[in-house]
Amino acid sequence: xxxxxxxxxxxxxxxxxxxxxxxxxxxxxxxxxxxxxxxxxxxxxxxxxxxxxxxxxxxxxxxxxxxxxxxxxxxxxxxxxxxxxxxxxxxxxxxxxxxxxxxxxxxxxxxxxxxxxxxxxxxxxxxxxxxxxxxxxxxxxxxxxxxxxxxxxxxxxxxxxxxxxxxxxxxxxxxxxxxxxxxxxxxxxxxxxxxxxxxxxxxxxxxxxxxxxxxxxxxxxxxxxxxxxxxxxxxxxxxxxxxxxxxxxxxxxxxxxxxxxxxxxxxxxxxxxxxxxxxxxxxxxxxxxxxxxxxxxxxxxxxxxxxxxxxxxxxxxxxxxxxxxxxxxxxxxxxxxxxxx
Ligand code: GZL
Numbered sequence: 001x002x003x004x005x006x007x008x009x010x011x012x013x014x015x016x017x018x019x020x021x022x023x024x025x026x027x028x029x030x031x032x033x034x035x036x037x038x039x040x041x042x043x044x045x046x047x048x049x050x051x052x053x054x055x056x057x058x059x060x061x062x063x064x065x066x067x068x069x070x071x072x073x074x075x076x077x078x079x080x081x082x083x084x085x086x087x088x089x090x091x092x093x094x095x096x097x098x099x100x101x102x103x104x105x106x107x108x109x110x111x112x113x114x115x116x117x118x119x120x121x122x123x124x125x126x127x128x129x130x131x132x133x134x135x136x137x138x139x140x141x142x143x144x145x146x147x148x149x150x151x152x153x154x155x156x157x158x159x160x161x162x163x164x165x166x167x168x169x170x171x172x173x174x175x176x177x178x179x180x181x182x183x184x185x186x187x188x189x190x191x192x193x194x195x196x197x198x199x200x201x202x203x204x205x206x207x208x209x210x211x212x213x214x215x216x217x218x219x220x221x222x223x224x225x226x227x228x229x230x231x232x233x234x235x236x237x238x239x240x241x242x243x244x245x246x247x248x249x250x251x252x253x254x255x256x257x258x259x260x261x262x263x264x265x266x267x268x269x270x271x272x273x274x275x276x277x278x279x280x281x282x283x284x285x286x287x288x289x290x291x292x293x294x295x296x297x298x299x300x301x302x303x304x305x306x307x308x309x310x311x312x313x314x315x316x317x318x319x320x321x322x323x324x325x326x327x328x329x330x331x332x333x334x335x336x337x338x339x340x341x
Contacts, residue, residue, distance in 0.1 A: 044077035045306065048097030049106040052134070053085035055218050056246040057276040061296040061341035062108070062133060069299035085185070085217070087114060094118045098125045104306055105129045107144075111187035112137040119143035130305055132298045134189040141317070145309070148301045148319045152190050155292045156197020158325055159271050162290050163239060164201060166269070166327075177208045177238045180230045182216040182223050182251060184243040190294070191215070194243045194273055211237070216247040223247025227254035239269045245279035245291065248272035252287050263287045264328050275326050277339050283332060290327040296341055297321075 047070050051063055063080075070076040079102060081093035087110050097105050098121055105127055109115060115136045122129050123143060131147040138144075167173055181198070184191035195213065202208055211234050216223035223246060230237060231254060240255075240262065242248035248270060255262045255270075262268040263286040272279055275293035282288050301319055308315055326335065 046077045046102045048079045048102040050090045050093040052110045058274045065297045065299040108133045152193020153197040156194040160198045160201025178236045179239040181213045181241040182247040184218045218244045220246040220250040223250030224254045227251040231258040242272045245274040245276045292325045293323040295321040
Protein backbone atom coordinates (compact mmCIF):
# COMPACT_ATOMS: atom_id res chain seq x y z
CA UNK A 1 0.00 0.00 0.00
CA UNK A 2 1.56 3.30 -1.05
CA UNK A 3 1.93 6.40 1.14
CA UNK A 4 -1.08 8.13 -0.31
CA UNK A 5 -3.40 5.18 0.11
CA UNK A 6 -2.13 4.72 3.65
CA UNK A 7 -2.88 8.41 4.29
CA UNK A 8 -6.38 8.14 2.87
CA UNK A 9 -7.02 4.94 4.80
CA UNK A 10 -5.81 6.55 8.05
CA UNK A 11 -8.12 9.45 7.37
CA UNK A 12 -10.96 7.05 6.76
CA UNK A 13 -10.26 5.10 9.97
CA UNK A 14 -9.76 8.35 11.89
CA UNK A 15 -13.05 9.74 10.66
CA UNK A 16 -14.90 6.50 11.34
CA UNK A 17 -13.42 6.39 14.86
CA UNK A 18 -14.24 10.05 15.62
CA UNK A 19 -17.70 9.70 14.13
CA UNK A 20 -18.15 6.57 16.29
CA UNK A 21 -16.93 8.64 19.27
CA UNK A 22 -19.38 11.33 18.32
CA UNK A 23 -22.00 8.67 18.98
CA UNK A 24 -23.70 8.85 15.56
CA UNK A 25 -25.39 5.47 15.04
CA UNK A 26 -23.62 3.79 12.05
CA UNK A 27 -26.88 3.32 10.14
CA UNK A 28 -27.21 7.10 9.71
CA UNK A 29 -23.54 7.37 8.72
CA UNK A 30 -23.29 9.02 5.30
CA UNK A 31 -20.54 7.21 3.35
CA UNK A 32 -17.44 9.42 3.04
CA UNK A 33 -16.77 10.77 -0.43
CA UNK A 34 -13.75 8.50 -0.52
CA UNK A 35 -15.60 5.35 0.59
CA UNK A 36 -17.64 5.49 -2.60
CA UNK A 37 -14.71 6.32 -4.78
CA UNK A 38 -11.88 4.71 -2.81
CA UNK A 39 -9.90 2.93 -5.40
CA UNK A 40 -6.21 2.69 -6.26
CA UNK A 41 -5.24 6.37 -5.96
CA UNK A 42 -1.69 5.66 -7.06
CA UNK A 43 -2.74 5.81 -10.72
CA UNK A 44 -4.18 9.33 -10.27
CA UNK A 45 -2.59 12.75 -9.74
CA UNK A 46 -4.69 13.98 -6.80
CA UNK A 47 -5.41 17.71 -7.01
CA UNK A 48 -7.12 19.79 -4.31
CA UNK A 49 -8.69 22.98 -5.69
CA UNK A 50 -9.95 25.74 -3.37
CA UNK A 51 -12.26 27.96 -5.44
CA UNK A 52 -13.39 31.45 -4.29
CA UNK A 53 -17.12 30.82 -4.64
CA UNK A 54 -19.89 31.02 -7.26
CA UNK A 55 -20.50 34.79 -7.18
CA UNK A 56 -20.33 35.55 -10.89
CA UNK A 57 -20.56 34.27 -14.47
CA UNK A 58 -16.79 34.54 -14.58
CA UNK A 59 -16.46 32.31 -11.51
CA UNK A 60 -18.76 29.64 -12.96
CA UNK A 61 -16.71 29.59 -16.16
CA UNK A 62 -13.56 29.26 -14.05
CA UNK A 63 -15.02 26.32 -12.09
CA UNK A 64 -16.13 24.59 -15.30
CA UNK A 65 -12.65 25.05 -16.74
CA UNK A 66 -11.06 23.21 -13.79
CA UNK A 67 -13.70 20.47 -13.63
CA UNK A 68 -13.42 19.86 -17.39
CA UNK A 69 -9.62 19.76 -17.28
CA UNK A 70 -8.79 17.72 -14.16
CA UNK A 71 -10.83 14.63 -15.07
CA UNK A 72 -10.30 10.99 -14.13
CA UNK A 73 -10.12 10.14 -17.83
CA UNK A 74 -7.01 12.34 -17.98
CA UNK A 75 -5.50 10.73 -14.87
CA UNK A 76 -6.52 13.26 -12.22
CA UNK A 77 -8.61 12.96 -9.06
CA UNK A 78 -10.00 16.45 -8.34
CA UNK A 79 -11.08 17.43 -4.83
CA UNK A 80 -13.09 20.62 -5.46
CA UNK A 81 -14.03 22.94 -2.60
CA UNK A 82 -16.23 26.07 -3.07
CA UNK A 83 -15.35 28.57 -0.31
CA UNK A 84 -18.56 30.59 -0.75
CA UNK A 85 -16.43 33.77 -0.75
CA UNK A 86 -15.07 33.14 2.76
CA UNK A 87 -11.33 33.01 3.39
CA UNK A 88 -11.78 30.84 6.49
CA UNK A 89 -13.35 28.17 4.27
CA UNK A 90 -10.33 28.26 1.97
CA UNK A 91 -7.97 27.88 4.92
CA UNK A 92 -9.97 24.85 6.13
CA UNK A 93 -9.98 23.31 2.64
CA UNK A 94 -6.22 23.66 2.24
CA UNK A 95 -5.60 22.04 5.63
CA UNK A 96 -7.95 19.24 4.60
CA UNK A 97 -6.06 18.76 1.33
CA UNK A 98 -2.80 18.54 3.33
CA UNK A 99 -4.35 15.95 5.65
CA UNK A 100 -5.38 13.92 2.63
CA UNK A 101 -1.85 14.18 1.20
CA UNK A 102 -2.97 15.46 -2.21
CA UNK A 103 -0.24 15.75 -4.85
CA UNK A 104 -0.97 19.41 -5.69
CA UNK A 105 -3.00 22.26 -4.24
CA UNK A 106 -4.56 24.85 -6.55
CA UNK A 107 -5.71 28.02 -4.79
CA UNK A 108 -7.69 30.98 -6.13
CA UNK A 109 -7.24 33.21 -3.04
CA UNK A 110 -10.25 35.43 -2.33
CA UNK A 111 -7.96 38.17 -0.93
CA UNK A 112 -4.19 38.70 -1.03
CA UNK A 113 -3.38 38.57 2.70
CA UNK A 114 -3.58 35.96 5.48
CA UNK A 115 -1.96 32.99 3.72
CA UNK A 116 1.56 32.67 5.22
CA UNK A 117 0.74 30.03 7.88
CA UNK A 118 -1.27 27.68 5.69
CA UNK A 119 1.17 27.96 2.78
CA UNK A 120 3.99 27.11 5.20
CA UNK A 121 2.01 24.03 6.32
CA UNK A 122 1.67 22.97 2.68
CA UNK A 123 5.39 23.49 2.15
CA UNK A 124 6.19 21.46 5.30
CA UNK A 125 4.01 18.70 3.82
CA UNK A 126 5.97 19.04 0.54
CA UNK A 127 2.78 19.77 -1.43
CA UNK A 128 3.27 22.34 -4.24
CA UNK A 129 0.71 25.19 -4.28
CA UNK A 130 -0.26 26.73 -7.62
CA UNK A 131 -2.12 30.06 -7.53
CA UNK A 132 -4.75 30.62 -10.23
CA UNK A 133 -6.47 33.92 -11.05
CA UNK A 134 -5.98 35.99 -7.88
CA UNK A 135 -2.66 36.15 -6.01
CA UNK A 136 -1.27 36.38 -2.49
CA UNK A 137 0.96 38.92 -0.77
CA UNK A 138 3.64 36.96 1.16
CA UNK A 139 7.18 37.81 2.32
CA UNK A 140 8.57 34.55 0.99
CA UNK A 141 7.44 33.96 -2.61
CA UNK A 142 8.81 30.42 -2.36
CA UNK A 143 5.66 29.59 -0.40
CA UNK A 144 3.94 28.99 -3.73
CA UNK A 145 5.22 27.39 -6.91
CA UNK A 146 3.73 29.82 -9.45
CA UNK A 147 0.78 32.06 -10.32
CA UNK A 148 -1.34 31.88 -13.49
CA UNK A 149 -3.77 34.70 -14.29
CA UNK A 150 -4.53 38.11 -15.75
CA UNK A 151 -2.72 41.43 -15.67
CA UNK A 152 -5.42 43.28 -13.72
CA UNK A 153 -3.52 46.57 -13.61
CA UNK A 154 -3.29 46.47 -17.43
CA UNK A 155 -7.05 45.79 -17.61
CA UNK A 156 -7.73 48.88 -15.48
CA UNK A 157 -5.32 51.04 -17.50
CA UNK A 158 -6.90 49.85 -20.78
CA UNK A 159 -10.31 50.93 -19.46
CA UNK A 160 -8.99 54.41 -18.60
CA UNK A 161 -7.30 54.79 -21.98
CA UNK A 162 -10.44 53.60 -23.76
CA UNK A 163 -12.51 56.21 -21.89
CA UNK A 164 -10.05 59.01 -22.78
CA UNK A 165 -10.20 58.08 -26.45
CA UNK A 166 -14.00 57.72 -26.40
CA UNK A 167 -14.48 61.15 -24.77
CA UNK A 168 -12.13 62.69 -27.33
CA UNK A 169 -14.24 61.28 -30.18
CA UNK A 170 -17.28 62.76 -28.42
CA UNK A 171 -15.54 66.18 -28.18
CA UNK A 172 -15.80 65.90 -24.40
CA UNK A 173 -12.05 65.88 -23.62
CA UNK A 174 -12.22 69.13 -21.66
CA UNK A 175 -15.60 68.53 -20.03
CA UNK A 176 -15.96 67.86 -16.29
CA UNK A 177 -16.52 64.09 -16.11
CA UNK A 178 -17.97 62.64 -12.91
CA UNK A 179 -17.14 58.95 -12.31
CA UNK A 180 -18.19 56.32 -9.76
CA UNK A 181 -16.59 52.89 -9.35
CA UNK A 182 -18.25 49.64 -8.31
CA UNK A 183 -15.24 47.84 -6.87
CA UNK A 184 -14.75 44.09 -6.57
CA UNK A 185 -14.08 42.24 -3.32
CA UNK A 186 -11.85 44.58 -1.28
CA UNK A 187 -8.24 43.35 -1.17
CA UNK A 188 -8.65 40.88 -4.02
CA UNK A 189 -5.99 41.01 -6.73
CA UNK A 190 -8.62 41.80 -9.37
CA UNK A 191 -9.97 44.75 -7.37
CA UNK A 192 -6.54 46.13 -6.48
CA UNK A 193 -5.22 45.89 -10.04
CA UNK A 194 -8.27 47.27 -11.82
CA UNK A 195 -8.63 50.17 -9.37
CA UNK A 196 -4.92 51.08 -9.58
CA UNK A 197 -4.80 50.65 -13.36
CA UNK A 198 -7.76 52.96 -13.98
CA UNK A 199 -6.44 55.44 -11.38
CA UNK A 200 -3.14 55.70 -13.29
CA UNK A 201 -5.11 57.19 -16.22
CA UNK A 202 -7.53 59.15 -13.99
CA UNK A 203 -4.62 61.21 -12.61
CA UNK A 204 -3.70 62.26 -16.19
CA UNK A 205 -7.13 63.94 -16.57
CA UNK A 206 -7.67 66.78 -14.07
CA UNK A 207 -11.19 67.29 -15.50
CA UNK A 208 -12.17 63.75 -14.44
CA UNK A 209 -13.54 63.49 -10.89
CA UNK A 210 -13.85 60.12 -9.10
CA UNK A 211 -16.87 60.77 -6.90
CA UNK A 212 -16.71 57.51 -4.96
CA UNK A 213 -15.38 53.94 -4.83
CA UNK A 214 -17.68 51.37 -3.21
CA UNK A 215 -17.44 47.58 -3.20
CA UNK A 216 -20.24 45.56 -4.81
CA UNK A 217 -18.32 42.36 -3.97
CA UNK A 218 -18.48 41.19 -7.60
CA UNK A 219 -22.19 40.29 -7.24
CA UNK A 220 -25.20 41.59 -9.21
CA UNK A 221 -27.36 42.18 -6.14
CA UNK A 222 -24.73 44.21 -4.29
CA UNK A 223 -23.82 46.06 -7.51
CA UNK A 224 -27.44 47.17 -7.92
CA UNK A 225 -27.69 48.22 -4.26
CA UNK A 226 -24.52 50.33 -4.42
CA UNK A 227 -25.48 51.89 -7.77
CA UNK A 228 -28.90 52.85 -6.37
CA UNK A 229 -27.12 54.67 -3.54
CA UNK A 230 -24.75 56.38 -5.98
CA UNK A 231 -27.73 57.63 -8.01
CA UNK A 232 -29.40 58.99 -4.86
CA UNK A 233 -26.16 60.68 -3.73
CA UNK A 234 -24.95 62.31 -6.94
CA UNK A 235 -26.87 64.55 -9.33
CA UNK A 236 -24.32 64.10 -12.12
CA UNK A 237 -22.79 60.71 -12.92
CA UNK A 238 -21.22 60.54 -16.40
CA UNK A 239 -19.31 57.25 -16.10
CA UNK A 240 -19.69 54.02 -14.11
CA UNK A 241 -16.63 51.79 -13.85
CA UNK A 242 -17.85 48.34 -12.81
CA UNK A 243 -15.02 45.95 -11.86
CA UNK A 244 -16.97 42.95 -13.16
CA UNK A 245 -19.95 42.14 -15.38
CA UNK A 246 -22.32 40.95 -12.67
CA UNK A 247 -22.08 44.26 -10.81
CA UNK A 248 -22.59 45.96 -14.19
CA UNK A 249 -25.86 44.04 -14.65
CA UNK A 250 -26.96 45.31 -11.24
CA UNK A 251 -25.93 48.85 -12.21
CA UNK A 252 -27.99 48.65 -15.41
CA UNK A 253 -31.09 47.71 -13.37
CA UNK A 254 -30.42 50.54 -10.90
CA UNK A 255 -29.88 53.13 -13.65
CA UNK A 256 -33.07 52.14 -15.43
CA UNK A 257 -34.92 52.10 -12.11
CA UNK A 258 -33.86 55.73 -11.67
CA UNK A 259 -35.34 56.61 -15.04
CA UNK A 260 -31.92 57.03 -16.68
CA UNK A 261 -30.13 55.12 -19.43
CA UNK A 262 -26.59 53.80 -19.99
CA UNK A 263 -24.55 52.67 -22.96
CA UNK A 264 -23.52 54.36 -26.23
CA UNK A 265 -26.83 56.25 -26.58
CA UNK A 266 -27.43 56.62 -22.84
CA UNK A 267 -26.99 59.27 -20.14
CA UNK A 268 -24.20 57.27 -18.48
CA UNK A 269 -21.11 55.55 -19.97
CA UNK A 270 -20.81 52.03 -18.51
CA UNK A 271 -17.43 50.26 -18.50
CA UNK A 272 -17.13 46.69 -17.25
CA UNK A 273 -14.59 43.89 -16.78
CA UNK A 274 -14.67 40.14 -17.55
CA UNK A 275 -16.37 40.32 -21.01
CA UNK A 276 -18.65 37.35 -20.37
CA UNK A 277 -21.13 36.28 -23.06
CA UNK A 278 -23.98 37.79 -21.07
CA UNK A 279 -22.18 41.14 -20.97
CA UNK A 280 -21.40 41.11 -24.69
CA UNK A 281 -25.09 40.43 -25.30
CA UNK A 282 -25.94 43.41 -23.05
CA UNK A 283 -23.46 45.45 -25.11
CA UNK A 284 -25.22 44.30 -28.28
CA UNK A 285 -28.46 45.59 -26.69
CA UNK A 286 -26.75 48.99 -26.19
CA UNK A 287 -26.40 48.87 -22.38
CA UNK A 288 -22.60 48.61 -21.98
CA UNK A 289 -20.05 50.82 -23.76
CA UNK A 290 -16.91 48.71 -23.38
CA UNK A 291 -15.82 45.52 -21.60
CA UNK A 292 -12.26 44.50 -20.67
CA UNK A 293 -11.69 40.78 -20.91
CA UNK A 294 -10.53 38.68 -17.99
CA UNK A 295 -9.97 35.12 -19.16
CA UNK A 296 -11.44 32.51 -16.74
CA UNK A 297 -10.14 29.52 -18.77
CA UNK A 298 -6.99 29.07 -16.69
CA UNK A 299 -7.11 25.32 -15.97
CA UNK A 300 -5.24 24.24 -19.15
CA UNK A 301 -2.32 26.49 -18.17
CA UNK A 302 -2.41 25.13 -14.61
CA UNK A 303 -2.45 21.57 -15.98
CA UNK A 304 0.61 22.43 -18.08
CA UNK A 305 2.37 23.55 -14.90
CA UNK A 306 1.50 20.29 -13.13
CA UNK A 307 2.72 18.20 -16.06
CA UNK A 308 6.01 20.16 -16.04
CA UNK A 309 6.35 19.60 -12.29
CA UNK A 310 5.70 15.89 -12.80
CA UNK A 311 8.56 15.91 -15.33
CA UNK A 312 10.81 17.98 -13.02
CA UNK A 313 10.92 20.82 -15.54
CA UNK A 314 11.45 24.45 -14.50
CA UNK A 315 8.37 26.63 -14.02
CA UNK A 316 7.95 30.34 -14.72
CA UNK A 317 6.85 32.10 -11.53
CA UNK A 318 4.19 34.33 -13.11
CA UNK A 319 2.22 33.28 -16.21
CA UNK A 320 -0.19 35.77 -17.82
CA UNK A 321 -3.16 34.98 -20.05
CA UNK A 322 -3.81 36.87 -23.30
CA UNK A 323 -6.72 39.34 -23.09
CA UNK A 324 -8.45 42.01 -25.18
CA UNK A 325 -11.38 44.41 -24.92
CA UNK A 326 -14.71 44.78 -26.69
CA UNK A 327 -16.86 47.79 -27.58
CA UNK A 328 -19.81 48.61 -29.78
CA UNK A 329 -17.60 49.59 -32.70
CA UNK A 330 -16.91 45.88 -33.20
CA UNK A 331 -18.96 43.14 -34.92
CA UNK A 332 -20.29 41.69 -31.66
CA UNK A 333 -22.60 39.19 -33.39
CA UNK A 334 -19.57 37.57 -35.06
CA UNK A 335 -17.48 37.77 -31.87
CA UNK A 336 -20.20 36.10 -29.81
CA UNK A 337 -20.14 33.10 -32.15
CA UNK A 338 -16.67 32.13 -30.96
CA UNK A 339 -16.96 33.10 -27.28
CA UNK A 340 -16.95 30.03 -25.02
CA UNK A 341 -17.83 31.80 -21.74
C1 GZL B 1 -10.93 38.10 -11.85
C2 GZL B 1 -11.78 37.33 -10.90
C3 GZL B 1 -12.98 38.13 -10.56
C4 GZL B 1 -13.87 38.41 -11.76
C5 GZL B 1 -15.20 38.40 -11.10
O1 GZL B 1 -9.84 37.39 -12.20
O2 GZL B 1 -11.08 37.03 -9.72
O3 GZL B 1 -13.75 37.41 -9.61
O4 GZL B 1 -13.59 39.61 -12.41
C6 GZL B 1 -15.06 37.22 -10.17
O5 GZL B 1 -16.28 38.25 -11.98
O6 GZL B 1 -16.06 37.19 -9.24
